[in-house]
Amino acid sequence: MNALVALAALALVAAAPPRPSAHAGSCKQCHPSWTVLPKDHPPVKGTTLAACLGCHKPAADAKPDAFSARLHRAHRAPDADCTVCHTLSRGRFGLAGGKQPIGKLAEGDAPLRRAAASWAGSALLDGAHARADVSCAGCHAGELPEPGATVANDRCLACHGPADALAKATEPAVHPDRNPHHSHLGEIDCTVCHHAHAASENYCLNCHPKFEMKKLPGAER
Known part of the structure; x- marks a missing residue:
């Protein structure tokens, strides 16, 4: 999963400590049945996000990634815990159950947290892109932008x-x-x-x- 796509998950955290969940990576922790899947979704056996990524690939360069964008928007509830799906270890942000961490992120990186929260539900252009299922990677590709950086x-x-x-x-x-x-x-x-x-x-x-x-x-x- 793309580094910038993962940033959207930060919109879900306010003061939650960066610790791994006991059931990290398992969708069944919150969804005991698969009724949350679209009606035309084929039957699946995997219950982890890593299994989902077998079909739902990371975003292509400068294009929408509907899976990750919709997924993060749907889980932006105030009490949501990012660590259900993500891990934060030694300054690296990763997908629980995945083979590699994703990007580098300081625990106190407030500007990126604010940007991700804004993307998830603001009336600004970032929110408009989120509603059009454009993930962070659609504009920023695979790079974690520095504060104040612009898009070409x-x-x-x-x-x-x-x-x-x-x-x-x-x-x-x-x-x-x-x-x-x-x-x-x-x-x-x-x-x-x-x-x-x-x-x-x-x-x-x-x-x-x-x-x-x-x-x-x-x-x-």
Whole structure:
């Protein structure tokens, strides 16, 4: 499972200590029957997340990973314990029952915890991506980003592009020259306006405060 996909599980923990569960990795601890599976899911014998990963592979680069995204969203209850599915040992975050730990994560890494919690249920762009079943790895690939790191344009355009089509689709009916996706500044970073874990803001208004422009998704209400 991808390192960034695992970060979403941090959304489930508030003050739970980083210790392994006695039944870590077993779905049957909470689900004694398989009625939680989709109706068209084939019969399965495995009862661990490691068994699930036999079919549900990690996210491909810059693409949604519906299994991990839906799984983490469904388990974000306030009293959920991350250690039912995950282990944290010697600063490494792993999947219980898996062969290897996943990524490196300090126990007090507050920025990543906040980002994962925001992804799980905010009104920002990260929450919108979660509802579209885009996991952390869909934007960040397999890297644990440093606080303040941004996503390159090609990652955004992998789903929202190509750039020319995006510019045409967002061209205003009135004053078509006021199109931030066809800027007189040339190519600018998507993250200048679009912030995943914070409120988005229209960069154009810094110089053109009188422009009337559509509110961005994930902007402050």
